[in-house]
Amino acid sequence: QQPVQSPQAVILREGEDAVINCSSSKALYSVHWYRQKHGEAPVFLMILLKGGEQKGHEKISASFNEKKQQSSLYLTASQLSYSGTYFCGTAPNTGNQFYFGTGTSLTVIP
Amino acid sequence: EAGVVQSPRYKIIEKKQPVAFWCNPISGHNTLYWYRQNLGQGPELLIRYENEEAVDDSQLPKDRFSAERLKGVDSTLKIQPAELGDSAVYLCASSLLAEQFFGPGTRLTVL
Numbered sequence: 647q648q649p650v651q652s653p654q655a656v657i658l659r660e661g662e663d664a665v666i667n668c669s670s671s672k673a674l675y676s677v678h679w680y681r682q683k684h685g686e687a688p689v690f691l692m693i694l695l696k697g698g699e700q701k702g703h704e705k706i707s708a709s710f711n712e713k714k715q716q717s718s719l720y721l722t723a724s725q726l727s728y729s730g731t732y733f734c735g736t737a738p739n740t741g742n743q744f745y746f747g748t749g750t751s752l753t754v755i756p
Numbered sequence: 757e758a759g760v761v762q763s764p765r766y767k768i769i770e771k772k773q774p775v776a777f778w779c780n781p782i783s784g785h786n787t788l789y790w791y792r793q794n795l796g797q798g799p800e801l802l803i804r805y806e807n808e809e810a811v812d813d814s815q816l817p818k819d820r821f822s823a824e825r826l827k828g829v830d831s832t833l834k835i836q837p838a839e840l841g842d843s844a845v846y847l848c849a850s851s852l853l854a855e856q857f858f859g860p861g862t863r864l865t866v867l
Contacts, residue, residue, distance in 0.1 A: 648798070676854065687847060687858035688799065733798045735856075743812055744789075746798030 647672065649736045649747040657753045658724045666719040666750045668734030677710050677717040678735035680746075681728075688733060691719075696739075724754045758782065760859035762848050768865045774836035777862045781829070781850030788825060789856060790833050791847040799847055805831065838866045 649670040658664055668677065676695050680688040694710035694717060705722045721728055734747040761780040769775050781788050786807050791799035802821065803813040807828035816823065820839070825831040835842055843866045849856040 678854065678856070680856075687860055688856075690855045690857070693854045743814065744801050744804070746791075746800070749796075749798050 647738075647743070648745050649734055651732075651734060651747040651750045653750060654748070655751040655753075657755060658728075659755055660726060661723050662754075664721045664724060664752060666721075666732050666734075666752070668717045668719070668736070668747050670715045670736050670738075670745075672715065672736070672738040674710075674712060674715055674736050675739050676737045677708075678737075679708055679717075679719050680733045680735060681730045682733065683730040721752070724752075726754050726756065728752060729754045760848055760850055760857055762846075762859035762862055764862055765860060766863050766865075768867065769838055770867050771840055772837040774834065775838050775864060776835075777833045777846050777848075777864075779831045779833070779848030779859060781831070781848070782852075782857055785850035785852050785857070786828070787851045788831050789847075789849040789851075790823060790831070791849065793845045793847055793861070795844075802833070835864075838864075840866050842866050 649668050652667045656664055678693045679691040681691055682688040694708055696712050708719045710717045732750045736745050763778050788805040790802045792802055793799040802816045803823050804811055805825045808825050821835055823833045845861040845863050847858055847861045849858045
């Protein structure tokens with residue numbers, strides 16, 4: 647039930663782009679994205695609802711393909727501040743459950 | 757606006773001892789979550805409250821864990837007795853709509 651993220655880890659140079667994928671075995675109602683820096687609590691980035699929409703947040707955007715039960719997070723022109731572990735969070739169509747994904751560690755170097 | 761408050765921030769206990777964590781959510785947030793996060797893993801939902809009602813506690817190990825949310829505001833999570841495998845960070849979050857706001861967490865070490 648826990649969504650699987652890929653890649654597990656990625657290292658980027660400043661200015662490079664990255665894509666993080668989140669895949670669920672269950673039909674989804676919504677997908678959330680959070681970023682967690684070392685030793686800190688997760689911070690909300692965005693939510694995508696059933697309907698296949700794409701959202702943007704400065705240079706970070708995401709898409710949601712409900713048919714494939716997948717979401718992708720796009721980071722463009724990465725900055726040092728983007729470093730951290732990214733988690734997707736999924737809410738299935740039914741019930742009140744919420745599951746965080748396996749996480750993707752992203753490191754941006756100068 | 758004050759964020760989610762948790763206490764204590766750190767707790768070290770010996771196995772078989774009881775321990776309790778306290779959470780004060782953001783004012784007006786009806787939904788409260790307790791998560792457990794092991795090192796290098798994503799948070800795992802233990803229990804979710806809508807006001808004072810627990811709407812999802814399917815992941816809560818009920819033989820040793822208990823939780824309550826009095827008057828739909830503050831919440832307490834208790835472990836009795838603690839086991840070595842309970843060492844983790846316990847996160848509390850609250851939400852009004854979908855966005856969850858997390859507290860700083862309580863790092864529990866069971867020796």
